[in-house]
Amino acid sequence: MRLTLHRALCISNSNEADALIDFDRIVKGIRQAPASAALLSFALFIVMDFAIRVGSSWHKEPDMLTFDTPYRSRAYWAIKDFLQQKSPPDILLIGPSDVAAALTRSEATYLNRRVEEMTTHRSQYLEKKLRDLDSPYKSTSSLAIPGEMPSDTYFLFNTLVKNKKPQVIFLSFTPRNLCDATFGAPANTDIFKVLSKLGGLKDYQLSCRSSFWERVDYMFSQACSVYDHKWELTTWQHHLAHAMLGQSFDFSRFIGPDSIRKMSLLELPEDFGLGESITHPYDPKNAEYLSNINEYRQRYKRFNRKLFDQQLAFFKQFCRSCQSEGVQLVVGNSPITQENKQLLPKPIYNLCISEASKAVRESGGTWVDLDRPDVFQHDDFYDSVHLNGKGGLKYFDLISSIVGNRSFLATKKSQGL
Numbered sequence: 001m002r003l004t005l006h007r008a009l010c011i012s013n014s015n016e017a018d019a020l021i022d023f024d025r026i027v028k029g030i031r032q033a034p035a036s037a038a039l040l041s042f043a044l045f046i047v048m049d050f051a052i053r054v055g056s057s058w059h060k061e062p063d064m065l066t067f068d069t070p071y072r073s074r075a076y077w078a079i080k081d082f083l084q085q086k087s088p089p090d091i092l093l094i095g096p097s098d099v100a101a102a103l104t105r106s107e108a109t110y111l112n113r114r115v116e117e118m119t120t121h122r123s124q125y126l127e128k129k130l131r132d133l134d135s136p137y138k139s140t141s142s143l144a145i146p147g148e149m150p151s152d153t154y155f156l157f158n159t160l161v162k163n164k165k166p167q168v169i170f171l172s173f174t175p176r177n178l179c180d181a182t183f184g185a186p187a188n189t190d191i192f193k194v195l196s197k198l199g200g201l202k203d204y205q206l207s208c209r210s211s212f213w214e215r216v217d218y219m220f221s222q223a224c225s226v227y228d229h230k231w232e233l234t235t236w237q238h239h240l241a242h243a244m245l246g247q248s249f250d251f252s253r254f255i256g257p258d259s260i261r262k263m264s265l266l267e268l269p270e271d272f273g274l275g276e277s278i279t280h281p282y283d284p285k286n287a288e289y290l291s292n293i294n295e296y297r298q299r300y301k302r303f304n305r306k307l308f309d310q311q312l313a314f315f316k317q318f319c320r321s322c323q324s325e326g327v328q329l330v331v332g333n334s335p336i337t338q339e340n341k342q343l344l345p346k347p348i349y350n351l352c353i354s355e356a357s358k359a360v361r362e363s364g365g366t367w368v369d370l371d372r373p374d375v376f377q378h379d380d381f382y383d384s385v386h387l388n389g390k391g392g393l394k395y396f397d398l399i400s401s402i403v404g405n406r407s408f409l410a411t412k413k414s415q416g417l
Helices: 002-012 016-032 035-058 074-084 097-111 124-132 150-159 190-197 212-223 230-245 258-264 293-299 305-324 346-362 389-403 406-414
Strands: 091-095 140-144 168-173 328-333 366-369
Touching (some): 097 168, 097 389, 124 389, 150 305, 366 389
């Protein structure tokens, strides 16, 4: 440490001997500092911690996502957009990246223009199809977030959706939802972290942490307000730095090079600025297909029964919550390619489908199989699980034909849903 500080001092002082003398004076001054200085520092920390605790208890307006966060993740943008909607949508789309990708790519293709992924949480194409069917459902919204697990879906519903209930929820499902080997613990997801800032997950903070040290970390955050509000403090630091650098540059729209972003993701949560993730219309002359087989080989490499049971339990809780809140639930088994399906042993694939469909039907929901080879061909996919713009339009054609169907509505009405 002495050598590092010494080199740093030498950068600003060409005389190495003088730099070493200055360093020795600093060390000597620290050693001679009175013990009362440490007590004073500790007292100031306690005062600051108390002030933050009192201030945060007075300023509670989570419904408008008033807290500030230095990391604008996909979860942040989706949750913020949902909270800022004045009225609940008729149909809410929810689930992981399979439906999120279908939404943005179908929108770009339907509108024939580029769309911003971070702020596209409405399907104008689905709304058009519903109008064509003369459906009573008019408006749509999306809380589909890449990486979303059944635990996340349940937490989103329990924290946000039941206070702004749609008439219908369409949830996309793939076997990955129940057997992702790369998934750690429910409390590790960015969705969980953002919702925790809204105060809706207090009953799950300890049970959803997988390790002893994660539980210790949470308990320490409850004891120390400074640590608990590290997101806000980091944001204030960012704002101060921006203010010192001047107002001539819009940092919110800064797009970093991919090489720098990949390095930063090793240390920081995902962070997306506006204009950073753009989806283009489907172009049959320049259609691309990206292989993500190696990624899913890792996701399917081992079957974790404990994870399966945990996520299936959250899936069942979500289904029952929709039933108790009077929300019509439609769960669609999303289309995936054969090469992706072959990575998962057939007994495991069948177990995921059978248990999920059983849970949906037992709670009064509707299970539909959208994984239809007669509808979706290989050129409808962008990779092994995500549809391109052409496939996305087909996807929402099927959804509109199910949800907008008069017989479906009549059946649900007769069931009292």
